[in-house]
Amino acid sequence: xxxxxxxxxxxxxxxxxxxxxxxxxxxxxIGAIPGVGPAVAIAILLPATFSMDPIVGxxxxxxxxxxxxxxxxxxxxxxxxxxxxxxxxxxxDGYPMTARGEPRRALSxxxxxxxxxxxxxxxxxxxxxxxxxxIAPMFGSREIFLAALLGLILVVVAHRGQALIxxxxxxxxxxxxxxxxxxxxxxxxxxxxxxxxxGGINLIVVVLGLFAISxxxxxxxxxxxxxxxxxxxxxxxxxxxxxxxxxxxxxVSATFGVLMGMIPxxxxxxxxxxxxxxxxxxxxxxxxxxxxxxxxLIAAETANNAVPAAAxxxxxxxxxxxxxxxxxxxxxxxxxxxxxxxGLFQNQMDFVVALYLALLILNVLVLLFxxxxxxxxxxxxxxxxxxxGVCILTLSFVGVYxxxxxxxxxxxxxxxxxxxxxxxxxxxxxxxxxxGMVLGGIMEVKLRAGMAxxxxxxxFIDRPVAFILFCIIIIVLAVHILRVLKDRKELKEAxxxxxxxxxxxxxxxxxxxxxxxxxxxxxxRARHSKLLRRLTDLF
Amino acid sequence: xxxxxxxxxxxPRRGQxxxxxxxxxxxxxxxxxxxxQTAWIQKTKLFAQPRFWPAVAIGGMVLLGGLHLYxxxxxxxxxxxxxxxxxxGQVLEFxxxxxxxxLLVPVIGYLPVTLAFVPLxxxxxxxxxxxxxxxxxxxxxxVVVLFKAFLSVKIPxxxxxxxxxxxxxxxxxxxx
Numbered sequence: 084x085x086x087x088x089x090x091x092x093x094x095x096x097x098x099x100x101x102x103x104x105x106x107x108x109x110x111x112x113i114g115a116i117p118g119v120g121p122a123v124a125i126a127i128l129l130p131a132t133f134s135m136d137p138i139v140g141x142x143x144x145x146x147x148x149x150x151x152x153x154x155x156x157x158x159x160x161x162x163x164x165x166x167x168x169x170x171x172x173x174x175x176d177g178y179p180m181t182a183r184g185e186p187r188r189a190l191s192x193x194x195x196x197x198x199x200x201x202x203x204x205x206x207x208x209x210x211x212x213x214x215x216x217x218i219a220p221m222f223g224s225r226e227i228f229l230a231a232l233l234g235l236i237l238v239v240v241a242h243r244g245q246a247l248i249x250x251x252x253x254x255x256x257x258x259x260x261x262x263x264x265x266x267x268x269x270x271x272x273x274x275x276x277x278x279x280x281x282g283g284i285n286l287i288v289v290v291l292g293l294f295a296i297s298x299x300x301x302x303x304x305x306x307x308x309x310x311x312x313x314x315x316x317x318x319x320x321x322x323x324x325x326x327x328x329x330x331x332x333x334x335v336s337a338t339f340g341v342l343m344g345m346i347p348x349x350x351x352x353x354x355x356x357x358x359x360x361x362x363x364x365x366x367x368x369x370x371x372x373x374x375x376x377x378x379x380l381i382a383a384e385t386a387n388n389a390v391p392a393a394a395x396x397x398x399x400x401x402x403x404x405x406x407x408x409x410x411x412x413x414x415x416x417x418x419x420x421x422x423x424x425x426g427l428f429q430n431q432m433d434f435v436v437a438l439y440l441a442l443l444i445l446n447v448l449v450l451l452f453x454x455x456x457x458x459x460x461x462x463x464x465x466x467x468x469x470x471x472g473v474c475i476l477t478l479s480f481v482g483v484y485x486x487x488x489x490x491x492x493x494x495x496x497x498x499x500x501x502x503x504x505x506x507x508x509x510x511x512x513x514x515x516x517x518x519g520m521v522l523g524g525i526m527e528v529k530l531r532a533g534m535a536x537x538x539x540x541x542x543f544i545d546r547p548v549a550f551i552l553f554c555i556i557i558i559v560l561a562v563h564i565l566r567v568l569k570d571r572k573e574l575k576e577a578x579x580x581x582x583x584x585x586x587x588x589x590x591x592x593x594x595x596x597x598x599x600x601x602x603x604x605x606x607x608r609a610r611h612s613k614l615l616r617r618l619t620d621l622f
Numbered sequence: 623x624x625x626x627x628x629x630x631x632x633x634p635r636r637g638q639x640x641x642x643x644x645x646x647x648x649x650x651x652x653x654x655x656x657x658x659q660t661a662w663i664q665k666t667k668l669f670a671q672p673r674f675w676p677a678v679a680i681g682g683m684v685l686l687g688g689l690h691l692y693x694x695x696x697x698x699x700x701x702x703x704x705x706x707x708x709x710x711g712q713v714l715e716f717x718x719x720x721x722x723x724x725l726l727v728p729v730i731g732y733l734p735v736t737l738a739f740v741p742l743x744x745x746x747x748x749x750x751x752x753x754x755x756x757x758x759x760x761x762x763x764x765v766v767v768l769f770k771a772f773l774s775v776k777i778p779x780x781x782x783x784x785x786x787x788x789x790x791x792x793x794x795x796x797x798x
Contacts, residue, residue: 131769131773131775134773134774134775243632244630244631244632245632245633247686247687247689247690247693248642248686248687248690250682250686251645251649251682251686251687251690253682254679254680254681254682254683254686255645255683257678257679257682258652258676258679258680261675261676261679265672267670267672268661268666268670268672270661270663272659272660272672272673272676273652273655273659273660273676274659275659299716300713300717303713303716303747304712304713304716467749469748469749470747470749470754470757470758472716472747473740473743473744473747473758474740474761476716476719476720476723476743477723477739477740477761477762477765478765480720480723480724480727481765481775481777483724484727484777485769485776485777486776488728488777488778490724490725493720493721493724494721497720497721500717500720501710501713501714501717504713505637505641505710508634508637508706508710509633509634509637509638509641510632510633510634511633511641519679523675523679526675527675530669531669531670534667534669534670574626574627574630577626577630578625578626578627
């Protein structure tokens with residue numbers, strides 16, 4: 084109780100209240116505009132938050148992160164275009180509801196489900212915080228290294244069918260963070276004798292380039308879309324009643340969101356996929372899924388809104404971000420000399436609980452705002468794409484230039500913007516680059532510190548947590564290899580139009596040998612050669 | 623007709639081969655330069671060597687990028703790849719706009735350059751109605767006021783502000 088009271092004390096400030104309001108309203112607006120998304124907004128606002136107190140800066144960013152998915156549901160439901168990438172599943176059931184004349188029901192259901200997901204995850208994590216505070220000190224250098232490695236591997240293998248290029252891009256991210264003056268032996272790494280590379284490549288420059296400037300380029304080179312809006316009539320409160328009729332789907336989806344959010348590199352998509360599949364399989368009307376099912380909408384929206392609070396767990400407890408948005412938030416901690424990790428949970432638990440309480444208040448604010456302001460808010464969907472590109476490019480300048488007033492940073496950001504544009508055109512992920520940069524730096528420091536006291540390689544995993552993490556890494560890699568082999572087998576079967584025999588080269592040779600040796604094979608070959616002779620005789 | 627392997631490839635075909643070739647080529651070039659660009663310190667453990675992490679990263683890029691290139695279902699650069707590369711080149715124009723904006727702000731000032739940049743780029747993008755141009759100018763003013771005056775982000779005063787009379791000069795340097 085004392086902890087919660089001291090956390091409330093941290094939040095009882097006018098600037099925190101303003102940050103909560105700006106974060107929640109701004110996040111909803113940003114989420115509602117297709118083509119912007121929280122990553123772009125957070126990347127642009129990041130340098131502006133450096134001059135604020137950590138709690139104020141983090142509240143704004145958390146507000147945008149937590150509330151953008153609420154806003155993202157609006158265009159997903161009304162015009163079949165997800166406002167943020169994670170609202171893609173909302174279009175499956177949200178838009179068909181609009182098409183049959185129930186946009187108000189779909190929107191209020193989405194808000195209620197999102198609210199439930201958000202509140203559920205925050206309450207879970209406030210209750211779970213004391214347990215985390217006990218587990219976090221068990222993480223030394225070796226454990227943090229292994230957890231960061233696990234996070235990186237999970238991010239790579241999560242890109243099904245693109246794991247190799249995702250791994251290449253993660254390695255590229257690790258390489259980027261090694262550029263500059265190395266802090267232990269003071270030697271230069273890949274600076275090519277240039278002074279501007281001596282200080283290294285700033286994470287925020289890369290983030291702004293890959294997320295904000297690249298998105299501006301995408302919008303500027305795209306066509307404007309014609310938007311046909313649906314009129315909304317009536318109140319928005321019926322969703323709360325309807326949500327109460329599906330407590331099982333909402334509860335399980337929120338649990339999936341919390342669990343998946345805590346695992347680095349997994350995030351909203353897996354949580355949504357699992358909860359949607361669960362809801363469909365256990366529903367009395369599975370045929371409605373994809374055609375405007377209220378359960379499908381609840382599953383998708385509850386799961387994705389339960390993730391942001393949970394995603395803060397690896398960041399706060401271990402200092403390891405699980406995805407791009409929390410990686411950006413890590414830099415806010417570093418700027419204010421607040422080092423997230425086990426020490427934060429031991430010494431500044433009230434700060435952690437204050438962040439969670441801020442998220443709780445934020446969810447209430449967003450719901451109230453949306454219940455009363457949706458009809459005016461939907462107008463932002465009308466902003467033309469290319470004009471949005473102009474706005475993002477203008478705002479990106481503030482983000483990059485205010486960092487160090489350096490034109491070189493801007494050149495680099497523009498370069499990463501072009502790289503991000505190319506990655507978007509090729510449907511390749513840019514998140515592994517960011518996580519490679521952040522986790523690569525953590526891995527370098529922690530491995531050096533961890534290996535200082537290790538005499539034999541196996542000593543590295545002689546502590547229980549390190550051993551468990553090592554086993555998880557092996558399991559993840561083994562599962563991934565098995566999946567790749569299965570995909571390869573399926574591909575060969577599809578290519579050969581058969582699934583009866585093994586498709587390996589050894590088995591193929593074995594069958595060929597048997598066909599040569601067996602009498603039946605000889606007969607078949609004799610018949611074929613007779614037919615062939617007849618055919619060739621014709622010419 | 624695309625083969626089964628091509629059909630199952632995640633993402634579009636255009637540009638994939640060019641990107642993979644450039645990525646692996648760049649990684650190989652960095653690998654060749656590793657002895658020149660990083661140091662090996664005597665009597666230091668492997669994991670504490672300054673060369674260790676660049677070697678891991680570039681080694682990973684070469685290995686995984688090479689495997690990605692090998693597993694691509696295409697072996698020849700087609701005309702679609704070249705069209706795609708041209709499309710990538712189109713964004714250089716907007717990168718140029720951005721760099722022009724960056725270089726002019728310290729000379730002419732944040733507010734005047736933003737007031738010119740946003741309407742001009744909007745005009746270039748085809749929004750030529752007075753309504754859109756006014757919206758652009760309004761957006762430019764709002765951005766400058768929000769970030770420089772309200773959030774006090776670090777954007778230095780312009781060179782031409784030095785020629786303004788006393789109190790106006792400090793007001794412009796601080797807020798616009």
